[in-house]
Amino acid sequence: MTGLLDAQGLxxxxxxxxxxxxxxxxxxxxxxxxxxxxxxxxxFAAGASMELDLRVRGDGGFVVLHDKGLEGETTGHGPVAGKSIADLSDIRMQEGGRPLILSEDLATMMQSTHPAALLQFDVKDDFEAIGARGIRHLAEHFRNIAAAVIISCNSLDLIVAVKEKLPELLRGIDPSDKLYDIRKAGGWKAVEMELRADLRGPTEPDTIYxxxxxxxxxxxxxxxxxxxxxxxxxxxxxxxxxLRDPEAGFSDEEWMNFSALMALKPDxxxxxxxxATERAWQQRMAG
Structure with missing residues (x-):
């Protein structure tokens, strides 16, 4: 059962x-x-942990999108990195015609959140694309609400740059793709050695994805x-x-995998x- 506001899915x-x-x-x-x-x-009201993707804009700010180009998720066209706030103002999400969320919007919304709420900024561009201007933008808008933010990226250089400019901001790294490749080439011992190196590396991460x-x-x-x-x-x-079928709950295969994962106690x-995941867990645990 959840411990925050009796809400589901926390x-x-x-x-x-x-x-x-x-x-x-x-x-x-x-x-x-x-x-x-x-x-x-x-x-934010319930104290949830949430994740969104960020793409850098042409003016150094960010917009909440996953793809490099606007075509897949929005009514716009062209690379996100070439757009300013004015360029994006009339563009809408494909789903529901909703306005795009800008980093400035996030900063405003996050001024008042549940103390347990945590929002992961999964930055999809590398440090070369974002540069010092993008780092300054993050510092200007999120320094005072750092406790509610964790930033992650595949670019370790970007995470190090964030650490230097915003040391109070939580940081996360995702070495999964790299570790899969190392497993194929060198086995699990090599994976262990590389993971240990990442944990002790200059990014000084709080969370490993x-x-x-x-x-x-x-x-x-x-x-x-x-x-x-x-x-x-x-x-x-x-x-x-x-879950493949949220209404039905865990299939036997899903239950085998999820219960094995829970036994390892991920954070x-x-x-x-x-x-649906919480509900399915409770149903299985109840017999």
């Missing part, structure tokens, strides 16, 4: 361990529109990646576990179906 308590359920791309349910302000507002299947495959071979991270004082987010699980 966390699972199991054997004394709290695992948060993070709302992927601001979706509490997969039926929610992509990057929904309404869902984000609900999450690991693909849930990678975590389980490693555990089968005797490598407890979550335990390794915990020993280094880091938290682990296992991404992205989404957080990313999902597109947070309330």
């Amino acid at each position: 966390e699972i308590l199991h054997e004394g361990h709290r695992t948060r359920l993070k709302w992927h791309r601001l979706r509490k349910r997969l039926a929610d529109p992509l990057f929904s302000v309404e869902v984000m507002s609900e999450g 690991l693909h849930w299947s990678l975590i389980l495959n490693a555990a089968k071979e005797g490598l407890d990646m979550i335990g390794l991270c915990r020993d280094e004082g880091k938290r682990v987010d296992a991404w992205t576990f989404t 957080q699980i990313t999902t597109d179906e947070a309330p």
Whole structure:
């Protein structure tokens, strides 16, 4: 059962361990529109952990989008990195015709949130694209609400730059793709060595984002990646576990994987179906 406002889809308590359920791309349910302000507002009020994607604009600010180009998610055209606020003002999301969310909007919305609320900024551009101007923008708008933000990116150079400019901001790294490649080339021992190096590296991350299947495959071979991270004082987010049929709950295969994941005690699980996942867990645990 959840411990925050009796809301659904916030966390699972199991054997004394709290695992948060993070709302992927601001979706509490997969039926929610992509990057929904309404869902984000609900999450801020309830103390949810949520994630959104950021793309840098041509003026150094950011917009909440996943893709490099506007065509897939919006009514616009062309690369996001070439657009200013004025260019984006008349563009709408494909789902529901909603306005785009700008970083300035986020800063305003986050002035008043539940103390447990946490919003992950998953930045999709690298440091070369964002540059010092983008870092200054983040510092200007989010320094005073740093406790509610964690920033992640595939670019370790960007995370280091954020650490230097905004040391109070939580940081996360996702080495999953790299570790999959290392596993193929050098085996699980090489994966362990690389992960340890990342944990002790210059990014000084708070949270490590690991693909849930990678975590389980490693555990089968005797490598407890979550335990390794915990020993280094880091938290682990296992991404992205989404029920195929939210109304039906866990299939037998999903239950086998999810219960094995929970036994390893991740700090957080990313999902597109947070309330359904919590409900399905409670049903299974009830027999």
